[in-house]
Amino acid sequence: MMGGYADAGRLLDLTEELKDIPCSPAARQAMTWKGKIYGVAPFFAIAGVFVNEDIFAKYNLKVPTTIAEMEKVADTLLANGIQPFAVGARDKWPVLAMYMYFVNRYGGMEAFANAQARKARFDAEPMVKAAQLYQEWAKRGYFGPTPLGEAYGDAQQLMATGKAAMHVTGSWMCAQYADPDFTDQKIGFYPFPILEGGKGKATDFMGQTDIGFAATRVAAENKEAVVRFLKYAMSVEACSAELGRICSVPGVKAPNRLTEMASAAFTKAEAIQFWWDQDLPPTITSPLTDTLQQFLLPNTDVKRLLTNYELLVEETIGPVQ
Template identity: 30%
Template structure:
C-alpha cells in the first residue's frame, strides 16, 4: 500500500484522500507539505469536532495543526481460548511468572501456548513491545522518539532475552519464524493454540460467525513483570485508518464531507458492530448489536491509564521497519545486545543523514 501511495504522491498524482498510520508515518507526509490541515474545517463546524472523544487527535497533530481524522482505535490485547484454559483449570496470566507456569502446563500436554509467528515482523513486534513496556514503562521508548535515549537501554535488552526465553520454553509453534499473521490468526481461530497476542483489528475475525472459537474466546490485559515498572493498564495501540486530505485535492470541501460521513454516528455504529473496532466518537452503541468480544475489550479499557503507540507507527517507516527487523533477528537467535546495538548505529546513521 505505502509504496504505491508514495509513488503516486511523488508523481503528483495522489488521491484526494488516503489513509495513513499516525505519528511518524503521517509526519513524513506533513513535513513534505503533502497533507491538508483540518483546523479550518473543524473551526467552521465546531459541532463536528465535539463529536470526538478526548485525545483522538493527539497522534495526528503536529505544531498545533490536525492533519488526519481517525476512524477507529486499535489496542493490543491477550486473547485466550476459555475452553482450553478451563480444561486445565487455568486462568489467564496476570504476571510473567504466571505466564511461564501456564506455558509449562500446555507444553507438557502438547498444547501450543501462543499462536505466534515472525514472518511478518510487525506482527511479532506487537508482542515484544508489550514485553518491553511492562519491563521499563513508557519512558525508555519515549526517549528514543525524542532522541535522548538509546536502544541499549536495559528494557530493550531484557525484552529480547525474554522473547528468547519464551522460544526455549516452547511458547511458540514449531516453525514460527516462517509463519505470517494470517497463519497465526487461523491457528488461533481453529482452536490450535491457547493464546494470541494481537491488535483489536482481529476481533472482527475472532468473534465472527465463521470463527471456530467465537463462543469460547476471552480477552485480557497483557501480564506485568514482577520486577518491571510498566502498568497492566497501559495499552499498546493507535488511532487507526486515519483519513488524510492531500494538499493538492481539487475539491477540499467535498473531501471534508467524506470525512464527516465516516465520523457520523450511524457509520461508527456499523463499524463497531461489524468489526468490533473501538469508536472515535461519542456515538451511543447498542450492546445487543455488538460482538461480545468487543464489549469485553471495551470494558477492560475503562480502566486504561495510558496508551503507548505501536513502535513502528511512532518511529515512522524507515526506523520503524528496522526496529521490526531487529525483533525478527532476535527471535532468530541473534543476541539482543548485538541486534539492538546494530539498531542504535542505524538510528544514529539515519539521524546524521537527516542533518545534511
C-alpha cells in the same frame, strides 16, 4: 507522524472547536500534539491477548494479569501439549506487538518515545531486557517448536483449531475470531499483563488510529464546514455504520462479543503507543522487524542485534543528543 506536520505548521489547530467532543482519553491523546488538538480519531486498532477460553476452562487457568502469571499459564499449557502462543514470526511484523508490550512494561511509555526522539538508545536497558525475555520465552517453547516457520495465517489457524491458546495481536482479528465459520473455539480479548516492578501500566496499549481525520491549514477558510464534518464523524450515527472496529465514541454498540471486549479494554486506555513500524521512518522499519525476528533464535546475542540497529538509526535519524 502527525507531530511532524504540526511542527511544520501544516495542520489546522482545532483545539477550541473539538475539546468537548465525547471520546476516550486515548483518542483525544492520539490527535493531540504539544497541547493542541488537530483532529478526531473515531476508530482504533489495539493489540491485546486473544485467549482460547475453552482451553483455559479445561485446565482451570485464569487469564493472567501479570507477566509472572502469564509464564505459569504457559508452563501449564506446555505440560498439557498445548502451544501457549501463536505468533506467525515468519512474516516478521507479527513479532512486534509483544515486543512493544515488553518494552513498555519494563520502561513505560517513555522507553520508545525517548529512543525515537534520540534522548535514549535503542539498546537501552528496557529494550534489551524485553528482547532477552522474548528470547527466553522462545527457548522455553512458548511459541512452539518452529516459530520462524509459521506465517501469520498459520498463527490464526493454530488459534482457530485450538492448537494454540493465546495470540498477542491486533483487534482487527476480532471479526474473524468471532466468526463461527472460521472457528468453533470460544475466544476472548484481554489487556496485556503488567510487569510487577516495571514502569508500564495496564492502561498503556499498543495500537494506532484505525480511522482518523485531521485538517490542513489550507482548510482554514472552510473551518466551519471542517468542524461540522469532524463532529459528525464522531457521532453515534456515523460510527454505527462502520462494523467490526473499536470505536472511541460512547454509545456505539459493538457487533460481536470479541469487539465488545476489545472496546471495553480500549475505554480504559490512558495512552496508546503507535506501531513502531508505522511511527518510525520507512528506511529503518524493515531493519527493525528483521532484528525482532532474530530474537526467536536461541543463540543470538540480542543486545548486539539492538546495538547494530541503534547504529543504523544513528546514521538515519542521528545520534542521541
